[in-house]
Amino acid sequence: MPRIIPRAQHTISRSHISPNALRVLYRLRDGGFQAFLVGGCVRDLLVGLEPKDFDVATDALPEQVKRLFRNCRLVGRRFRLAHVFFGQEIIEVATFRAASAPIQDEELPESELAEEEVAPEDELLDQGGPLTEAGAARLEAEHAGREALVPVTERMFDDTGRILRDNVYGTIEADVWRRDFTANALYYNIADFSIWDYVGGVEDIAARQLRVIGDPETRYREDPVRMLRAARFEAKLGFTLEPASAAPIGPLRALLGGVPPARLFDETLKLFLTGHGERSLPVLRRRGLLEALLPNVEAYLAAHPDSLVEKLLNTGLANTDARVIAGRSVTPTFLLALLLYGPIAAIIESLPPSRWHEIAAILAACDQAVRDAQRHIAIPKRFTLGLREMFALQPRLEHPRGRRALRLIGHPRFRAAYDLLLLRAQFGMASADVATWWTDLQRVSEDEQGRMADALAAAPERPGAQTGRRRRRRGGRRRSSTGGS
Numbered sequence: 001m002p003r004i005i006p007r008a009q010h011t012i013s014r015s016h017i018s019p020n021a022l023r024v025l026y027r028l029r030d031g032g033f034q035a036f037l038v039g040g041c042v043r044d045l046l047v048g049l050e051p052k053d054f055d056v057a058t059d060a061l062p063e064q065v066k067r068l069f070r071n072c073r074l075v076g077r078r079f080r081l082a083h084v085f086f087g088q089e090i091i092e093v094a095t096f097r098a099a100s101a102p103i104q105d106e107e108l109p110e111s112e113l114a115e116e117e118v119a120p121e122d123e124l125l126d127q128g129g130p131l132t133e134a135g136a137a138r139l140e141a142e143h144a145g146r147e148a149l150v151p152v153t154e155r156m157f158d159d160t161g162r163i164l165r166d167n168v169y170g171t172i173e174a175d176v177w178r179r180d181f182t183a184n185a186l187y188y189n190i191a192d193f194s195i196w197d198y199v200g201g202v203e204d205i206a207a208r209q210l211r212v213i214g215d216p217e218t219r220y221r222e223d224p225v226r227m228l229r230a231a232r233f234e235a236k237l238g239f240t241l242e243p244a245s246a247a248p249i250g251p252l253r254a255l256l257g258g259v260p261p262a263r264l265f266d267e268t269l270k271l272f273l274t275g276h277g278e279r280s281l282p283v284l285r286r287r288g289l290l291e292a293l294l295p296n297v298e299a300y301l302a303a304h305p306d307s308l309v310e311k312l313l314n315t316g317l318a319n320t321d322a323r324v325i326a327g328r329s330v331t332p333t334f335l336l337a338l339l340l341y342g343p344i345a346a347i348i349e350s351l352p353p354s355r356w357h358e359i360a361a362i363l364a365a366c367d368q369a370v371r372d373a374q375r376h377i378a379i380p381k382r383f384t385l386g387l388r389e390m391f392a393l394q395p396r397l398e399h400p401r402g403r404r405a406l407r408l409i410g411h412p413r414f415r416a417a418y419d420l421l422l423l424r425a426q427f428g429m430a431s432a433d434v435a436t437w438w439t440d441l442q443r444v445s446e447d448e449q450g451r452m453a454d455a456l457a458a459a460p461e462r463p464g465a466q467t468g469r470r471r472r473r474r475g476g477r478r479r480s481s482t483g484g485s
């Protein structure tokens with residue numbers, strides 16, 4: 001039996017719930033179904049955070065949900081979910097699921113974050129541009145794959161295509177036990193605005209504790225990503241993972257090696273690009289999870305305690321968090337540059353100093369660091385290509401040459417490379433004068449930009465020319481373009 005907390009005894013007000021989510025809940029209720037808000041949104045409302053999205057759980061079958069909403073599409077392979085569309089906002093409606101149904105793949109729609117940087121071929125498609133033969137073949141294969149996946153899951157359909165609800169769909173009592181943490185397993189009932197709590201989630205939230213539902217070791221073995229989710233919620237909510245839920249992580253973290261790398265990439269973005277990236281890093285390290293996710297980053301940080309690179313990384317993550325919170329866009333490419341900065345610098349600095357500024361050496365170091373990172377997480381090529389460009393642009397930004405330098409402003413990676421230059425300059429890894437020159441350059445008219453470039457070319461003391469001397473004075477030795485340790 002759930003503990004039912006009536007409206008008068010909790011703080012969730014309808015004024016904090018998305019009007020579209022309320023519309024969905026009310027229509028389900030009026031259709032004679034149970035309808036609850038569930039998961040992260042209930043948790044976030046209780047701790048006073050603004051939920052990222054609102055998920056609905058119901059006893060209506062997906063087809064029944066579809067019939068209630070014209071703006072509705074059924075998605076998901078083995079487990080069908082209904083997406084109800086309201087302009088930009090999507091309300092996800094899931095039928096209560098039995099414990100036997102896996103939670104993993106279906107609950108992970110393709111990362112929205114990863115979609116932000118669009119691959120060139122996708123851009124072409126979006127604009128209705130010409131479709132190459134290879135592109136068409138790929139699309140067709142994808143389409144065939146999707147079609148093929150639906151009917152093979154015999155658990156779900158009988159001969160007539162009717163859903164075998166007993167195996168997959170369940171009741172709210174079944175639905176609750178497959179969830180990961182007690183704080184994530186609360187249900188807000190639209191019938192009377194009460195909260196249903198089967199697992200003691202309300203107390204845990206009040207105590208700011210994260211507790212695995214059931215036996216932690218078993219639940220982590222079932223789905224090792226739950227260990228990363230624990231770290232993510234610790235960082236996001238500032239909750240403490242209670243000791244019994246924390247203990248198995250050390251011994252079990254290597255199981256993350258068996259998780260599909262694309263899913264780990266997705267989780268990495270959620271850890272670092274959703275507004276609490278700076279806090280995620282120490283939590284991951286304390287739990288030994290950075291080692292399991294990005295061993296080369298952990299190795300660098302462990303070997304160089306309190307390094308400038310660590311400061312650059314933390315500051316970069318803090319800046320990224322500020323952008324997310326302000327609703328501005330962030331890119332996985334820039335995140336990758338921050339995380340891999342140390343490993344890349346270490347590879348470059350293992351070469352003789354005469355090679356430190358060679359573009360080929362810089363690119364080779366990027367490729368090596370990316371290969372090391374790819375051991376566990378699958379990084380889409382568009383981001384690794386972006387990373388190479390960001391690093392290859394650093395020496396060109398540091399030594400601007402006359403009017404040719406102006407062309408760099410139009411480079412697709414200029415913005416990210418310039419942001420990296422600013423960070424490096426902040427920590428004495430690049431000339432502050434050069435960074436200021438680029439900042440000023442972007443503030444003036446095109447004519448003025450030309451004059452600045454000419455003046456630079458004519459000046460005996462170009463900002464780019466000063467860097468070497470200054471750094472030598474301060475650091476006592478030459479530094480590479482990345483200036484790591």
Ligand code: ATP
Pocket residue numbers: 038039040041052053055103104107178179180181184185223225226
């Ligand atoms: P946020 O969206 O703020 O990151 P969330 O709790 O909503 O956090 P989601 O990944 O959106 O997280 O998942 C929604 C809900 O589904 C969770 O609250 C949890 O109840 C359940 N869930 C998601 N992933 C898992 C998992 N791997 N194991 C068990 N339950 C999960």
Ligand code: MG
Pocket residue numbers: 039040041052053055
């Ligand atoms: Mg969510």
